[in-house]
Amino acid sequence: MLREKRFVFVMLLFISVGFMTSCDTVTDVIGDINLFTDSDEVQLGADVVTEIRSNPAEYPIYTKNPAVKSYLKSRIFNEILSSSKIAKKNVFNYTLEIIDDDDVLNAFALPGGPCYVYTGLLKYLDSEAALAGVLGHEIAHAEESHAAERMTEHYGVSIVIGMVLGENPSELAQIAANLFTGIAFLANSRSDEDQSDERSFEYLQDTRYYPGGVKFFFEKLRDDGLISSGGGIEKFLSTHPDPVERISSTDARLQNAGLTVYTYANADESAGIFRDEYKTNILDAL
Numbered sequence: 001m002l003r004e005k006r007f008v009f010v011m012l013l014f015i016s017v018g019f020m021t022s023c024d025t026v027t028d029v030i031g032d033i034n035l036f037t038d039s040d041e042v043q044l045g046a047d048v049v050t051e052i053r054s055n056p057a058e059y060p061i062y063t064k065n066p067a068v069k070s071y072l073k074s075r076i077f078n079e080i081l082s083s084s085k086i087a088k089k090n091v092f093n094y095t096l097e098i099i100d101d102d103d104v105l106n107a108f109a110l111p112g113g114p115c116y117v118y119t120g121l122l123k124y125l126d127s128e129a130a131l132a133g134v135l136g137h138e139i140a141h142a143e144e145s146h147a148a149e150r151m152t153e154h155y156g157v158s159i160v161i162g163m164v165l166g167e168n169p170s171e172l173a174q175i176a177a178n179l180f181t182g183i184a185f186l187a188n189s190r191s192d193e194d195q196s197d198e199r200s201f202e203y204l205q206d207t208r209y210y211p212g213g214v215k216f217f218f219e220k221l222r223d224d225g226l227i228s229s230g231g232g233i234e235k236f237l238s239t240h241p242d243p244v245e246r247i248s249s250t251d252a253r254l255q256n257a258g259l260t261v262y263t264y265a266n267a268d269e270s271a272g273i274f275r276d277e278y279k280t281n282i283l284d285a286l
Helices: 002-020 025-032 038-053 065-083 121-124 128-143 146-155 155-162 171-181 190-205 209-221 231-239 245-255 275-282
Strands: 095-099 107-108 112-119
Touching: 025 245, 038 112, 038 146, 038 231, 065 095, 065 128, 095 121, 112 121, 112 128, 121 209, 128 146, 128 190, 128 209, 128 275, 146 190, 171 190, 171 209, 190 209, 190 245
Parallel strands: 095 112
Antiparallel strands: 107 112
């Protein structure tokens, strides 16, 4: 019965796509469609986590001071997950891990919830609000299934439908392997990035943190002249484009919500910035 219901769903979806687009524009539409189930995404994420753990040369997990990870998880990550706007907190496996690489200013989320942040990014930021903004953004990528949408586009509807119907049971493991090696880990679209910034803004409104924290990283990069200089920021910019434009979008959201527009440099501590806490528990502890 379950197989029949899923078949009907896929057929209705495929027919609707046919009505919405002609053959030469189907890719544009498919790019916004996710045919992976929540359980598929959780399995994908778990498989990639296994790959990451088996490759410490490329992804060295931070182990020097366990208190840092504990603080990040209990103080910041779990605070974001407490937002009522995160719908899949009891469906996805939201976890946080630190990658010990000071040369990389980046963070990323896998399908199904696992999130990673590099020590390079932790050491570059200067407040809990800034980090909360970044982590909220990555959680949003998982919540909105952006990677699954990109993979549906990359592999094509026929392959994904085969997995949905159980015709290609080994394909999911292969996709996870490709995701790890980067074949299908495609850059997010402008709309994906904007939506994740917006969701981060919304999540942080339910927390102790300033909702505009998602833009603090970009403002610091801009003021430090790093946006176009490559180096440690190169990997981040390859998957998180248009930082200056995203500053303006966040400012507009703050204004529309009737909130004060602060920058990372002049933000009032009373707004929920937490610089001293960040310095004591993260910067000085790494």
